[in-house]
Amino acid sequence: MPQNRRTRIRTWQSDSNLEHSSAHSEPSTALAASVQEAPVGDLAHPQAMSSKQMLHLQRVMGNQAVVRLLAANGQAASPTVQTSIQRYPADVLDVPLKKKKWKSYTAAVERSAEGVSGGVNFYRSKPKKGPVETVVVKPEHRTFGADLNRGTGQLAETKLREAGFAVPKSRRVDASQPEGQEIVSVMEKFGVPFMYQHGEQSYDDIGHLQLMDVAAGESLAKYLKKGVDPGQEVEKVDRAMELLTNSNFKGQLAKLIATDIVLGNDDRISHYVQNFGNLMISGTNIVPIDSDSDLTPNFSVAGRREALQKLAQRPEEIADNFLNGVDVYLRLENNATADLFRQHNMYRMLRESLIRALKDASYVAAARNNKIATGEHADVIQQRQEVLREYLRG
Helix, strand or coil, X not given: CCCCHHHHHHHHHHHHHHHHHHHHCXXXXXXXXHHHHCCCCCCCCHHHCCHHHHHHHHHHHCCCHHHHHHHHCCCCCCCCCCCCCXXXXXXXXXXXXXXXXHHHHEEEEEECCCCCCECCEEEEECCCCCCEXXXXXXXXXXXXXXXXXXXXXXXXXXXXXXXXXXXXXXXXXXXXXXXXXXXXXXXXXXXCCCCEEECCEEECCEEEEEEECCCCCEEHHHHHHCCCCCCCHHHHHHXXXXXXXXXXXXXXXXXXXXXXXXXXXXXXXXCCCECHHHEEEECCEEEECCCXXXXXXXXXXXXXXXXXXXXXXXXXXXXXXXXXXXXXXXXCCCHHHHHHHHHXXXXXXXXXXXXXXXXXXXXXXHCCCCHHHXXXXXXXXXXXXXXXXXXXXX
16 A cells, blocks of 8 residues: 555545535534533534534544435435436345446445544445445454454444344455455545544554445434424424334334443444434334444453443433433524423423333343344353343342
8 A cells, every 4th residue: 555645545634524524414413511511613504613623523423424325315416426326236235246347337436424434435336237226335444343253343233133123234345355456446536535534543554344235214313403494393393202202212222222332332322422323213113324343352341331330220321311412413403492302291201211211221231141142252242241230230
């Protein structure tokens, strides 16, 4: 790899991040307290934020990049992207494409609009090439998850499927192999840098590429911040409350939060993270996307104790963080909508029922017969389960 690639990457990032963010991204959100304490500027107008402000929000919120594609569905396409029907082969997430097929199928590649987080790319197919319109490609750093056979993201997806969630299909490609090299070549052909980004740091030492399907539905972030005409704020809050108080939704939400904590995923919802972009809703069902884990031996229990303890003994802190996130996303539309949510006659019941659901989910997550505690990296998960059981007994 050329010696000056990293310099070129950072130069590109500095010149492009804010432009991309202002043109396409949905506003980032964070803990209400963090938003108030940090110099984040106007959340309703992220294009006016500085790089420092955007990076602060990213460190609190995590990666919402995959949701950008879904948020754009049904809207006017970027002039740089072909608007014709786009198609990849049906088995693109099952078997490698043949030599030069990525080049022949791909009409455009877009880097995630958020720019400052994640590093997810959207590969758009040429018309009439097959049934798959878009493939999401996420670079993985060579060091992070290097001792995992399937990568931190794909392993998390496997465990979430075992827990009963409908997770979109994915495939992992070695970046040093012919198919991986061609994917990278196509990426760079369209001016997208080959890099992995984590917080403020950019890395060009890529080990694998995770290819992902697109989930059905819309993100909880998009659902909550969807605008309404003046005078319809009450109806919007009523609709949001109907979803949030639904027993199926609450049960799946609590189960997902508990499973993420055991798996070590800090990029969705926990006692301090509010990344509603990585949580898709279809009816009252939840579809987790862009999942991650830290199941390597070096991350067995260390760093997990606080989250495990809060899940077992102080679930109200997790529930309050989630509700704060709902408030912040609603406030991105207008303050009146968020105020109506806090004042809603169902708010107290919602909070209490979320706490109970999280408590129930903690026992499920700690159960010895939980399917996520079998198979790959079962020893690490079982260690965390034992810690969780200790906190539940305490």
